Amino acid sequence: MDPVTLIVAALVAGATSGVTDTVSQAVKDGYAGLKNVLAVKFAGNPKSEQALADYEADPDTYEKPLAKQLKETGADQDTEVLAAAEAVLKAAEQAGVKTKYHITVTGGKVGIIGDHGTVTFN
Template sequence: MDPVTVIVAALTAGAVAGAQGTAATAVGELYSGLKALIASRFRGKPAAEAALRKFETDRETWKPVLEAELVRSRVDVDEQVVAAARRLMEVHDPSGAQAGKYRIDLRGAQGVLAGDHNVQHVTFTTPAPQQRDTPPQ
Protein backbone atom coordinates (compact mmCIF):
# COMPACT_ATOMS: atom_id res chain seq x y z
CA MET A 1 0.00 0.00 0.00
CA ASP A 2 1.15 3.52 -0.62
CA PRO A 3 1.76 5.63 2.52
CA VAL A 4 -1.52 7.57 2.31
CA THR A 5 -3.50 4.34 2.05
CA VAL A 6 -1.65 2.81 5.01
CA ILE A 7 -2.22 5.91 7.14
CA VAL A 8 -5.93 6.08 6.28
CA ALA A 9 -6.34 2.32 6.80
CA ALA A 10 -4.71 2.60 10.22
CA LEU A 11 -6.91 5.55 11.20
CA THR A 12 -9.97 3.64 9.99
CA ALA A 13 -9.01 0.48 11.89
CA GLY A 14 -8.47 2.44 15.09
CA ALA A 15 -11.67 4.47 14.74
CA VAL A 16 -13.81 1.43 13.92
CA ALA A 17 -12.37 -0.62 16.77
CA GLY A 18 -12.87 2.27 19.19
CA ALA A 19 -16.44 2.92 18.04
CA GLN A 20 -17.32 -0.76 18.42
CA GLY A 21 -15.66 -0.95 21.82
CA THR A 22 -13.44 -3.76 20.55
CA ALA A 23 -10.15 -1.90 20.56
CA ALA A 24 -7.52 -3.94 22.30
CA THR A 25 -5.32 -1.88 24.57
CA ALA A 26 -2.43 -2.01 22.08
CA VAL A 27 -4.58 -0.93 19.12
CA GLY A 28 -6.15 1.86 21.16
CA GLU A 29 -2.78 3.16 22.30
CA LEU A 30 -1.30 2.97 18.81
CA TYR A 31 -4.35 4.72 17.36
CA SER A 32 -4.15 7.53 19.93
CA GLY A 33 -0.44 7.92 19.24
CA LEU A 34 -0.93 7.99 15.46
CA LYS A 35 -3.71 10.56 15.70
CA ALA A 36 -1.61 12.75 18.02
CA LEU A 37 1.36 12.51 15.65
CA ILE A 38 -0.75 13.49 12.64
CA ALA A 39 -2.46 16.26 14.62
CA SER A 40 0.96 17.70 15.48
CA ARG A 41 1.84 17.78 11.75
CA PHE A 42 -1.51 19.43 10.97
CA ARG A 43 -1.19 22.09 13.70
CA GLY A 44 -2.00 25.55 12.32
CA LYS A 45 -3.75 24.13 9.24
CA PRO A 46 -7.49 24.42 10.01
CA ALA A 47 -8.71 22.40 7.02
CA ALA A 48 -6.35 19.52 7.83
CA GLU A 49 -7.23 19.62 11.54
CA ALA A 50 -10.96 19.51 10.71
CA ALA A 51 -10.49 16.62 8.26
CA LEU A 52 -8.68 14.54 10.87
CA ARG A 53 -11.26 15.31 13.55
CA LYS A 54 -14.33 14.71 11.35
CA PHE A 55 -12.91 11.58 9.68
CA GLU A 56 -13.37 9.67 12.92
CA THR A 57 -17.16 9.97 12.82
CA ASP A 58 -17.83 10.27 9.06
CA ARG A 59 -15.11 8.34 7.24
CA GLU A 60 -16.92 8.10 3.90
CA THR A 61 -17.35 11.86 3.52
CA TRP A 62 -14.00 12.94 4.96
CA LYS A 63 -11.68 10.27 3.50
CA PRO A 64 -10.87 12.14 0.25
CA VAL A 65 -10.36 15.39 2.16
CA LEU A 66 -8.09 13.71 4.70
CA GLU A 67 -6.08 12.00 1.95
CA ALA A 68 -5.58 15.33 0.18
CA GLU A 69 -4.52 17.02 3.43
CA LEU A 70 -2.04 14.22 4.21
CA VAL A 71 -0.38 14.82 0.84
CA ARG A 72 -0.63 18.63 0.98
CA SER A 73 0.94 18.68 4.44
CA ARG A 74 3.55 16.10 3.36
CA VAL A 75 2.51 13.80 6.20
CA ASP A 76 2.48 10.93 3.69
CA VAL A 77 6.28 11.16 3.44
CA ASP A 78 6.87 11.59 7.18
CA GLU A 79 8.72 8.40 8.14
CA GLN A 80 7.58 8.60 11.76
CA VAL A 81 3.89 8.82 10.80
CA VAL A 82 4.13 6.04 8.20
CA ALA A 83 5.97 3.79 10.67
CA ALA A 84 3.31 4.43 13.33
CA ALA A 85 0.53 3.61 10.85
CA ARG A 86 2.27 0.40 9.78
CA ARG A 87 2.78 -0.63 13.40
CA LEU A 88 -0.93 -0.16 14.11
CA MET A 89 -1.81 -2.28 11.09
CA GLU A 90 0.68 -4.97 12.17
CA VAL A 91 -1.14 -5.23 15.51
CA HIS A 92 -4.64 -4.91 14.02
CA ASP A 93 -4.05 -7.31 11.08
CA PRO A 94 -1.02 -9.52 11.88
CA SER A 95 -1.64 -11.98 9.03
CA GLY A 96 -1.93 -9.18 6.46
CA ALA A 97 1.20 -7.52 7.82
CA GLN A 98 3.12 -10.80 7.75
CA ALA A 99 2.06 -11.32 4.13
CA GLY A 100 3.57 -7.90 3.29
CA LYS A 101 0.23 -6.20 2.66
CA TYR A 102 1.36 -2.92 4.24
CA ARG A 103 4.87 -2.80 2.74
CA ILE A 104 4.82 -2.35 -1.00
CA ASP A 105 7.69 -0.61 -2.76
CA LEU A 106 6.43 1.12 -5.89
CA ARG A 107 9.51 3.16 -6.73
CA GLY A 108 9.84 3.33 -10.51
CA ALA A 109 6.58 1.46 -11.09
CA GLN A 110 4.04 2.49 -13.72
CA GLY A 111 0.41 1.52 -14.14
CA VAL A 112 0.20 0.13 -10.63
CA LEU A 113 -2.97 -0.63 -8.74
CA ALA A 114 -2.50 -1.32 -5.03
CA GLY A 115 -5.07 -2.32 -2.47
CA ASP A 116 -7.92 -4.75 -2.11
CA HIS A 117 -10.82 -5.44 -4.49
CA ASN A 118 -9.49 -3.38 -7.40
CA VAL A 119 -10.02 -4.01 -11.10
CA GLN A 120 -7.66 -2.87 -13.81
CA HIS A 121 -8.05 -3.32 -17.54
CA VAL A 122 -4.87 -3.11 -19.57
CA THR A 123 -4.61 -3.00 -23.35
CA PHE A 124 -1.23 -3.67 -24.90
CA THR A 125 -0.56 -2.49 -28.42
CA THR A 126 2.38 -2.78 -30.73
CA PRO A 127 4.05 0.58 -31.28
CA ALA A 128 4.10 1.92 -34.82
CA PRO A 129 7.43 1.52 -36.61
CA GLN A 130 9.64 4.56 -36.27
CA GLN A 131 10.67 6.40 -39.41
CA ARG A 132 14.27 7.22 -39.97
CA ASP A 133 15.41 10.76 -40.54
CA THR A 134 18.41 9.72 -42.62
CA PRO A 135 18.52 10.60 -46.32
CA PRO A 136 18.47 7.75 -48.84
CA GLN A 137 21.87 6.69 -50.19
Protein backbone atom coordinates in the same frame (compact mmCIF):
# COMPACT_ATOMS: atom_id res chain seq x y z
CA MET B 1 1.22 0.45 -0.89
CA ASP B 2 0.47 4.07 -1.42
CA PRO B 3 1.37 5.88 1.84
CA VAL B 4 -1.98 7.71 1.93
CA THR B 5 -3.81 4.38 1.70
CA LEU B 6 -1.61 3.02 4.50
CA ILE B 7 -2.49 5.93 6.80
CA VAL B 8 -6.20 5.85 5.97
CA ALA B 9 -6.30 2.07 6.47
CA ALA B 10 -4.70 2.51 9.89
CA LEU B 11 -7.23 5.17 10.83
CA VAL B 12 -10.06 2.88 9.68
CA ALA B 13 -8.66 -0.04 11.67
CA GLY B 14 -8.20 2.10 14.77
CA ALA B 15 -11.63 3.68 14.55
CA THR B 16 -13.26 0.32 13.93
CA SER B 17 -11.51 -1.13 16.95
CA GLY B 18 -12.97 1.57 19.17
CA VAL B 19 -16.45 0.11 18.91
CA THR B 20 -15.62 -3.12 20.70
CA ASP B 21 -14.38 -3.83 24.19
CA THR B 22 -12.49 -6.92 23.08
CA VAL B 23 -9.88 -5.16 20.96
CA SER B 24 -6.38 -5.17 22.34
CA GLN B 25 -5.01 -2.21 24.18
CA ALA B 26 -2.20 -2.14 21.59
CA VAL B 27 -4.69 -1.19 18.85
CA LYS B 28 -6.25 1.52 20.99
CA ASP B 29 -2.85 2.89 22.00
CA GLY B 30 -1.55 2.75 18.44
CA TYR B 31 -4.61 4.56 17.11
CA ALA B 32 -4.27 7.27 19.76
CA GLY B 33 -0.58 7.58 18.89
CA LEU B 34 -1.31 7.91 15.17
CA LYS B 35 -3.91 10.59 15.82
CA ASN B 36 -1.43 12.46 18.04
CA VAL B 37 1.33 12.30 15.42
CA LEU B 38 -1.10 13.59 12.79
CA ALA B 39 -2.29 16.36 15.12
CA VAL B 40 1.30 17.52 15.55
CA LYS B 41 1.90 17.32 11.79
CA PHE B 42 -1.31 19.27 11.10
CA ALA B 43 -0.78 21.84 13.90
CA GLY B 44 -1.29 25.38 12.70
CA ASN B 45 -3.05 24.25 9.53
CA PRO B 46 -6.78 24.71 10.20
CA LYS B 47 -7.79 22.98 6.96
CA SER B 48 -5.83 19.85 7.86
CA GLU B 49 -6.98 19.86 11.46
CA GLN B 50 -10.60 20.12 10.31
CA ALA B 51 -10.14 17.35 7.72
CA LEU B 52 -8.96 14.98 10.45
CA ALA B 53 -11.85 15.92 12.76
CA ASP B 54 -14.37 15.59 9.93
CA TYR B 55 -12.92 12.22 8.94
CA GLU B 56 -13.31 10.89 12.46
CA ALA B 57 -16.96 11.97 12.48
CA ASP B 58 -17.79 10.62 9.00
CA PRO B 59 -15.03 8.56 7.35
CA ASP B 60 -16.98 7.75 4.19
CA THR B 61 -17.65 11.38 3.36
CA TYR B 62 -14.30 12.85 4.38
CA GLU B 63 -11.77 10.22 3.23
CA LYS B 64 -10.84 12.18 0.08
CA PRO B 65 -10.41 15.56 1.84
CA LEU B 66 -8.23 13.88 4.48
CA ALA B 67 -6.17 12.14 1.79
CA LYS B 68 -5.63 15.50 0.11
CA GLN B 69 -4.43 17.03 3.38
CA LEU B 70 -2.11 14.09 4.05
CA LYS B 71 -0.44 14.79 0.70
CA GLU B 72 -0.42 18.59 0.96
CA THR B 73 1.18 18.60 4.42
CA GLY B 74 3.70 15.88 3.57
CA ALA B 75 2.28 13.61 6.27
CA ASP B 76 2.18 10.83 3.68
CA GLN B 77 5.99 10.99 3.48
CA ASP B 78 6.68 11.53 7.20
CA THR B 79 8.50 8.53 8.68
CA GLU B 80 6.94 9.03 12.11
CA VAL B 81 3.41 9.08 10.66
CA LEU B 82 4.09 6.01 8.52
CA ALA B 83 5.63 4.11 11.45
CA ALA B 84 2.60 4.94 13.62
CA ALA B 85 0.23 3.79 10.87
CA GLU B 86 2.14 0.52 10.44
CA ALA B 87 2.00 -0.07 14.21
CA VAL B 88 -1.79 0.33 14.20
CA LEU B 89 -2.19 -2.05 11.27
CA LYS B 90 0.08 -4.67 12.84
CA ALA B 91 -1.78 -4.50 16.16
CA ALA B 92 -5.14 -4.60 14.35
CA GLU B 93 -4.12 -7.66 12.38
CA GLN B 94 -3.01 -9.44 15.54
CA ALA B 95 -6.28 -8.49 17.25
CA GLY B 96 -8.35 -9.73 14.31
CA VAL B 97 -9.87 -6.34 13.48
CA LYS B 98 -11.93 -6.52 10.28
CA THR B 99 -12.25 -3.54 7.94
CA LYS B 100 -12.88 -3.05 4.24
CA TYR B 101 -9.14 -3.56 3.82
CA HIS B 102 -7.43 -6.93 4.13
CA ILE B 103 -4.47 -6.19 6.38
CA THR B 104 -1.31 -8.29 6.42
CA VAL B 105 1.79 -7.16 8.29
CA THR B 106 4.95 -9.27 8.23
CA GLY B 107 8.39 -8.16 9.32
CA GLY B 108 7.52 -4.49 9.10
CA LYS B 109 6.09 -4.85 5.60
CA VAL B 110 2.45 -4.04 5.03
CA GLY B 111 0.23 -5.34 2.26
CA ILE B 112 -3.42 -4.42 1.91
CA ILE B 113 -5.97 -5.73 -0.51
CA GLY B 114 -8.99 -3.54 -0.97
CA ASP B 115 -10.90 -1.40 -3.39
CA HIS B 116 -9.90 -3.20 -6.59
CA GLY B 117 -6.24 -3.86 -6.14
CA THR B 118 -3.27 -5.26 -4.34
CA VAL B 119 -0.47 -2.96 -3.27
CA THR B 120 2.66 -3.49 -1.20
CA PHE B 121 4.56 -0.92 0.87
CA ASN B 122 8.23 -1.73 1.42
